[in-house]
Amino acid sequence: MVLDSLGKSLRGVLQKIARGSVVDEALLGEVVRDIQRALLQADVNVQLSLDLTKRVRQRATQEKPPDGASLRDFLIRIIYEEIRGILGKDRPFELKPKRVLLAGLFGQGKTTTAAKLARFFQKKGVRVGLVAADVHRPAAIDQLEQLAAKVGCEFYANRAEKRAEVIVGEALARFPPHLAVIVDTAGRSGIDPDLIEELKRVRAALHPDETLLVLDAAMGQSAGRSAQAFHEAVGLTGVILTKLDGSAKGGGALSAVATSGAPILFIGTGEHLDDFERFEPTRFVSRLLGMGDIQTLLERFEELSDKEAAEKAAQNLMSGRFTLRDMRTQLASLGEMGPVSKLMSMFPGFSGAKIDEKTLDQTQARLRRFRAIMDSMTSEELDNAHVIKADRIHRIARGSGQRPQEVRGLLKHYESTRKAAHGLVSNRRLRRQLEKQFGNAEAPAE
Secondary structure (H helix, E strand, O other): OOOOOHHHHHHHHHHHHHHHHOOOOHHHHHHHHHHHHHHHHHOHHHHHHHHHHHHHHHHHOOOOOOOOOOHHHHHHHHHHHHHHHHHOOOOOOOOOOOOOEEOOOOEEEEEEEHHHHHHHHHHHOOEEEEEOOOOOOOOHHHHHHHHHHOOOOOEEOOOOOHHHHHHHHHHHHHOOOOOOEEEEEOOOOOOOHHHHHHHHHHHHHHHEEEEEEEEHHHHHHHHEEEEEEEEHHHHOOEEEEEEOOOOOOHHHHHHHOOOOOOOEEEEEEOOOOOOOOEEOOHHHHHHOOOOOHHHHHHHHHHHHOHHHHHHHHHHHHHOOOOEEEEEHHHHHHHHHHHHHHHHHOOOOOOOOOOHHHHHHHHHHHHHHHHHHHHOOHHHHHHHHHHHHOOHHHHHHHHHHOOOOOHHHHHHHHHHHHHHHHHHHHOOOOHHHHHHHHHOOOOOOOO
C-alpha cells in the first residue's frame, strides 16, 4: 500500500490506545510522540507535524466525547480527523467528456499519466483523445502514440509543427465533440518563463475544464513549492502525484501539495495503466489507519469487464451450484481488480494484517497457476468436476504446463470452497435470506 510504513506506525498508535488500561496523560503523551515520529519519518514537514500533534493533545484534553462514545474511541476519532485535515479537502471530479491540460516538469511521469488518465475515463464509459503537444521531445510523441494504442483511444500528433497551441487547435478540429481530450505538454528541468508562456498559449487554445499538474512524489516537501508556482502562473484545478509506490516516503509530497492551494485529485500507485486512482483524503486515511476502503473496492467491482458473470458466480457459490467455471470467473475478476495486497488494504482490518510480501507473492502465483489450469479444461470439466479422473488430470497438466499435483491441488481447493459454502447455507434462516437476495437461486436441500 501507498505509505505503508506510515500506515503501520499509525496503526500501532491506535493499537496502543486500544490496549491501554486507561486513557490518561501518560498514554496521551506516548501517543503524541509516536504520531510525531511517524509523520517525520514519512517526510511530513516538521512544523506541520508539531501543529497536528498539538491539536490532538488540546482536543483530547479540552473536548468532551459525544454521548455514548468512550474516551478511547473519541481519541481515535480525533487522530483520524487531524490526519485527514492535513491532506486537503475532497474535491469532486466530474466524469464527463471534458478537456484536460497536463503540465509538469521534466521526468515527472506526465506522458504515462496522460495514458493512465485516459484509461480511467474509458473505464467510466467516456471516449478519449490523446494529444501530443510536447514539441521539444520527439520521444514523448512516440511514447504517447504507443500508449494510446495500448489504451485503445484516439491520438493526434503533428511532428512537423513546432507550435504546441497549433497542434492543440488541429486536434480539436479533428476529434468529435463528445470525446474527452487530454493534452500532454512539454516539461522543463525547472520552472522558466518560456515554459509558462507556452503553457498559457496552449491553455488559451484548449480552454480546458481541468488544468492538472503532474508531480513525482519523490520531490518530497519541494513538491508544494512547485505546485504553488504553477498554480500562481496558470491557475491549476488539481494535482496528480505519481510514483507513490516507489521508495519515496510520500508524506512530504502529499502534505506539501495539499497546503499549496491546488487539490490532489489522483495518485499513481504503480507502473501499469490501471495503477491509478482518485485521491480522496477521507478514503485514503481510512485505508492508512487500517479501517478499509469498501467504496473503492465496490467501484473496482463495477469496472469489471464481465460483472454479470462475476455476480452469477457469487450467486452459484452461495446457492450450492458452484462449478469450476464459476471459480475461473471469480479468479479472473480478482485479476482485473488488482494485486492481492492492494485488495486486502481495502478490507477493514486486513490492511494492518501482518502478512509478508513473500506470502502474498506466493498466493498471487498460485492463483495464476489455477487460472492456467482451468484454461486447459474442457467445457464438460468446467461444468462437472467429478468427471476429472487420473487420465484427465495428466492431460490438463500437460496442456497448462503444470504438474499433476498442482491440478489435484486445484481440485482440492475447489471442493473445500464448495463444501464451505454449502455449510454456510445449511441453516434455514440464512437460506431464506439467500433465497430472498438471489431470487430464483435455490438453496440446497437439507
